[in-house]
Amino acid sequence: MSQSLILNGVPWFDDEDHAVNAHGACIVESAGTYYLFGEYKTDDENRFAGFACYSSPDLAHWRFERLALPPQPDGPLGPNRIGERVKAMRCPNTGRYVMFAHADDLGYHDPLIVVAVSDTVDGEYRMVGPLHHHGEPIRRWDMGTFQDTDGTGYLMTHEGDIYRLSADYLSAAELVASKIAPGGESPAMTRIGDTYVIMFSNKTSWDRNDNYYLSAPSPAGPWTHRGLFAPQGSCTWNSQCSFIFPLTLADGRTVPMYMGDRWSFPRQVSCASQVWLPLRHDPADDSISLPDYWPAWNPRTGECEDLLAGRETRAELDSSVPGEEIRLPFFCGEHERLAVIGTTDVDGGYAMLTIARPDGTTAFESFVDCYSPTPYTGMMFVCPELPSGDYELRLRVTGEASVFYKKDGTRLGSTGTRVRTTAIRLI
Numbered sequence: 001m002s003q004s005l006i007l008n009g010v011p012w013f014d015d016e017d018h019a020v021n022a023h024g025a026c027i028v029e030s031a032g033t034y035y036l037f038g039e040y041k042t043d044d045e046n047r048f049a050g051f052a053c054y055s056s057p058d059l060a061h062w063r064f065e066r067l068a069l070p071p072q073p074d075g076p077l078g079p080n081r082i083g084e085r086v087k088a089m090r091c092p093n094t095g096r097y098v099m100f101a102h103a104d105d106l107g108y109h110d111p112l113i114v115v116a117v118s119d120t121v122d123g124e125y126r127m128v129g130p131l132h133h134h135g136e137p138i139r140r141w142d143m144g145t146f147q148d149t150d151g152t153g154y155l156m157t158h159e160g161d162i163y164r165l166s167a168d169y170l171s172a173a174e175l176v177a178s179k180i181a182p183g184g185e186s187p188a189m190t191r192i193g194d195t196y197v198i199m200f201s202n203k204t205s206w207d208r209n210d211n212y213y214l215s216a217p218s219p220a221g222p223w224t225h226r227g228l229f230a231p232q233g234s235c236t237w238n239s240q241c242s243f244i245f246p247l248t249l250a251d252g253r254t255v256p257m258y259m260g261d262r263w264s265f266p267r268q269v270s271c272a273s274q275v276w277l278p279l280r281h282d283p284a285d286d287s288i289s290l291p292d293y294w295p296a297w298n299p300r301t302g303e304c305e306d307l308l309a310g311r312e313t314r315a316e317l318d319s320s321v322p323g324e325e326i327r328l329p330f331f332c333g334e335h336e337r338l339a340v341i342g343t344t345d346v347d348g349g350y351a352m353l354t355i356a357r358p359d360g361t362t363a364f365e366s367f368v369d370c371y372s373p374t375p376y377t378g379m380m381f382v383c384p385e386l387p388s389g390d391y392e393l394r395l396r397v398t399g400e401a402s403v404f405y406k407k408d409g410t411r412l413g414s415t416g417t418r419v420r421t422t423a424i425r426l427i
Contacts, residue, residue: 004060013384026243041268048083076103091169092151098169113138133172146189156187176220190244206263208235230290237293239275250300271369312423322399342421344372349401349417354394371414
């Protein structure tokens with residue numbers, strides 16, 4: 001694959017072939033480089049393992065810079081704590097980079113919005129403490145941030161509270177809007193012309209749902225409920241909104257880029273992925289939409305790219321029986337990557353994908369998530385680039401599934417452990 005394309009719904013890999021581990025993410029652009037901040041997850045439990053920083057020249061090739069904020073020895077992001085929804089912005093009045101996040105205990109009974117700072121975008125951030133409003137810490141969980149064109153910073157929380165930040169971004173100066181989205185979480189805001197847009201998801205734990213948006217002439221409102229921005233029943237193309245990034249294309253146009261998470265609890269490192277798509281804006285009614293799902297697209301042109309045209313090799317597996325597998329030899333050319341084509345659905349489980357060398361040793365191995373609440377057929381997984389040569393693909397049913405629970409104990413996630421694949425393709 002010679003082009004620098006964004007691949008949706010599949011794990012990404014950095015320059016050392018490790019999974020890009022940055023979720024609930026945001027992007028900060030600085031001096032022509034994109035910096036991705038996100039939750040550094042584990043594959044076995046939900047706890048704070050740090051906030052990661054990656055850099056990229058093109059939104060397609062990523063380099064791990066550091067844990068921008070590692071686990072702390074004590075305090076809100078110390079041992080046995082949760083850290084989520086990390087966002088960072090450069091404060092124009094101080095020149096410092098300010099990081100915001102949700103901190104909590106493992107039972108989600110002690111929510112706080114916390115702040116950290118760094119003199120450089122890719123440095124290690126130093127904890128300041130809870131974000132205060134009128135001298136009291138803001139006790140909310142899901143949150144997002146937005147920086148207006150004049151440099152004013154805003155913090156948004158679940159249920160739809162919007163705070164204007166102080167000039168140094170280290171406190172909340174004013175609650176400008178309150179409870180504009182009852183039941184909403186994972187807020188993300190942008191400005192298109194003179195219209196402000198804020199999107200929310202519904203509360204379904206790690207699962208996906210049909211996200212919606214509101215619009216207003218200012219962050220203070222009045223806010224108007226506009227409805228869904230992706231087709232009903234698509235579960236926002238099997239994702240949850242996280243951030244809206246103003247992407248400048250090669251021709252100079254700026255388009256709002258939707259950034260969403262496709263969670264895969266508990267295997268968040270191996271299988272959780274991103275869905276990034278350019279939002280379509282209709283000036284006739286000031287509406288936004290994601291009318292189509294693009295498995296791959298070019299962030300320089302803002303156009304969809306077809307990676308799956310042409311010949312495929314059959315690789316058929318349809319089973320829920322643990323241990324059942326297929327094995328398929330293949331040749332990988334230079335700079336090629338193996339893509340697995342199949343179907344994800346509500347009864348999908350985890351598969352184990354192994355790529356073996358001719359001597360039987362493992363060249364690459366990863367779980368593959370076959371679950372999605374909205375059925376999808378297409379590209380399920382893409383491995384890192386392999387050295388040119390002969391290999392064998394091994395794809396095995398694990399008998400495991402992505403299962404999780406809402407805070408009230410409601411079971412969500414997969415109803416089965418089925419693995420369905422039809423083909424492989426070298427891209």
